[in-house]
Amino acid sequence: xxxxxxxxxxxxxxxxxxxxxxxxxxxxxxxxxxxxxxxxxxxxxxxxxxxxxxxxxxxxxxxxxxxxxxxxxxxxxxxxxxxxxxxxxxxxxxxxxxxxxxxxxxxxxxxxxx
Numbered sequence: 562x563x564x565x566x567x568x569x570x571x572x573x574x575x576x577x578x579x580x581x582x583x584x585x586x587x588x589x590x591x592x593x594x595x596x597x598x599x600x601x602x603x604x605x606x607x608x609x610x611x612x613x614x615x616x617x618x619x620x621x622x623x624x625x626x627x628x629x630x631x632x633x634x635x636x637x638x639x640x641x642x643x644x645x646x647x648x649x650x651x652x653x654x655x656x657x658x659x660x661x662x663x664x665x666x667x668x669x670x671x672x673x674x675x
Contacts, residue, residue: 567670568616571663572632573607578659581648582640595640607661608636611668621664629656636660 574582579599586595610632616624625632633656637647648655 567611567668568613569665569668570610570612570616570621570632571607571665572610572636573661573663574636575659575661578636581659585641585646608639609665610635616664617666618664621662625656625662626653629653632656632660 582595582599586592589595612624630651633651634644634647636659637644637651641647
């Protein structure tokens with residue numbers, strides 16, 4: 562059996578991010594849909610990003626400090642495609658407040674025969 566391994570980050574929204582989503586869609590034609598989606602999805606859910614090998618729990622802070630903007634902007638774009646409506650000050654501190662991150666050190670992908 563041939564396996565490939567990678568690391569993955571599970572990025573889960575915290576309450577401040579959910580509040581931002583609600584505020585940016587307040588009064589829009591999508592407001593009811595957005596609120597409905599947020600009610601269905603709990604903060605236990607999130608998005609899984611497969612990243613380079615070799616990131617372990619101890620190195621997560623250093624990795625994110627250098628690369629948080631990529632993940633922050635992907636998360637923002639999932640909920641609001643207009644960057645003009647994104648927070649002006651997109652800092653690492655904001656990212657840490659808005660999201661919880663869990664590192665999955667070993668993501669195993671079996672060969673295509675499985």
